[in-house]
Amino acid sequence: MYAERVLSGMRPTGRLHLGHYHGVLKNWVKLQAEYPCLFFVADWHALTTAYDSPQIIADSVWEMLVDWLAAGVDPQKATFFIQSRVPAHAELHLLMSMFCPLGWLERVPTYKDQQEKLEHKDLSTYGFLGYPLLMSADILLYRADKVPVGEDQLPHVEFTREIARRFNHLYGREPGFEDNAKEAMKKLGAKNARLYAELRTRFQQEGDNAAREQGRVLIEDAKSLGHVDRERLHGYLEGTGKMVLVEPGALLTEAPRMPGLDGQKMSKSYGNTIFLREEADSISKKIRTMQTDPARVRRTDPGDPDKCPVWQFHLIYSDDGVRAWVQDGCRSAGIGCLECKQPVIDAILKEQAVMRERAQPYVENPALLRRIMAEGCERASELAEETMRDVRAAMGLSYS
Structure with a gap:
């Protein structure tokens, strides 16, 4: 078996927001203290749905990396790299496509889900159909045995396990x-x-x-x-033959649902986001103008926090004392909506101040970012090549 190793990636499709922070980046900070981690910019994955707007991807890579650093993800503890800078991802994806049954790809739950959600895009492409196999290549290339995912992504990990088993069964049987x-x-x-x-x-x-x-x-x-x-x-x-590819395990993560400014899930497509490293005045204005319980037309009208999007922010940012104050004050009309919002504003601004401080050296000196990524890509390439040597040999492609 191989040493414990965590792999996770993120698509560069625009600025990161608090949903990314609470849903992914906080977990990465925790994992990097517990395991060897590889975190990558999934630019090829972004092309599967944004193939007609590549400039968005190119413009987002470095900003996203600054956001990672701002959130506390540490290149001294984890390896950062860009997917397309390690061509072995494409090589392994191609080789696995030779034996991956078409039906396996078509039955991945997110395949039809994404087509329905992005119905305005033409996703009847080979790249979109094959993206779960590219995801498997990402994982298997580094023999990562731990993949942090939400419950909805578990089928992707199981798909990867099936691909590894099929490879080992087909190619792990050395003579004798x-x-x-x-x-x-x-x-x-x-x-x-x-x-x-x-x-x-x-x-x-x-x-x-x-x-x-x-x-x-x-x-x-x-x-x-x-x-x-x-x-x-x-x-x-x-019972598989020589284990060339390692079957990964899922690290199930229960990320809090980060609400948007309108109470829906925070998403750029809904226009309800608070971005990482956003200006303090902009954050304050967004929260002050948030909708609240429709029943509170006047300051003296009692309300129900459970029907107010601001309460969802209190569940993430406020302690028990503040939450009790909100519950009592809202239901009795003892506090107004602007008073209720202020602790949320203060907590988010405090969180963001730390992020801006961490990000500043990289904003001032972009060469630091390039150096981090160059070193990470070199390290990732070395690990990938170790796997590819074994894969090529198993498939009779080493020609040595």
Whole structure:
């Protein structure tokens, strides 16, 4: 098996807003302290739906990177890179397209969902149909075993697992694989070899996942095994052949639903956003002019916070004391709507001030951004090439 590794990406399609921060970036900051992480700019993915407006993508890349840094994502703790700067993404995508059944792509839930949501765009393209396979290439290229996703994206991770299994089944069977695996077993020592055989039988015949996990640990703890023998034994345990591509696991993230200024989900398409690093006066004006409970026509009318979009902001930004003050004051007409909004304004401005401070060195010196991305792309390319060497060899394309 390979070391723990997290991979996640974001499409550069415009300025980032608080929905991106609370939905993705805060989680990245947490993950970078716990695991080796790779975070990438998914510019090719953006082209699957914005193929007719590439300039938006080009203009958004560097601004988005500044927003990542402003949010606290740290290039000293994580690797940043641009998808298109690592051509191995395209190579692996192409090779996997040779054996990926068309029906697998057509049944991905988001395929038809996105076509319906973006019905004004012509998405009857090869690139749009194949984007889940490109996503799989992104993950499998780095042998990432952890992919942070929301519940709606779980089918993408399962699709990637199926692609990895199919690849390993088709191409992981080296000549004499079983004999080589049995020879590798001997290197475990007699006692551990017997235990390995028992665990393999329990997993393959009884579906005992605990036995599989115990077998994986047994292989990893064996100091006598080289890389090739280690992979043979993992594949023999799993029943797939040599494990060339690693099946990823999903890190299910429960991001808070960030409301927009109108109470709907915050989205640029709804025009209801507060952008990261937005000017303080602009933020204050947007929140002060937010709609509130329609029942509060006059200052003296009691209201219901549950029917007011501002309350959704209090759920994210206010503590229990402020929330109690809002509930009591709104329902009794003891406070006005502008009073209710002020703690939200103060909290967002305080959050944004920290972001602007973090971003300032990169705004003043864009060369720092280029250096971070150049170093990250080089690191990502090295990791990708390790995988591609194994993939080419397994498919008979190494010609060495």
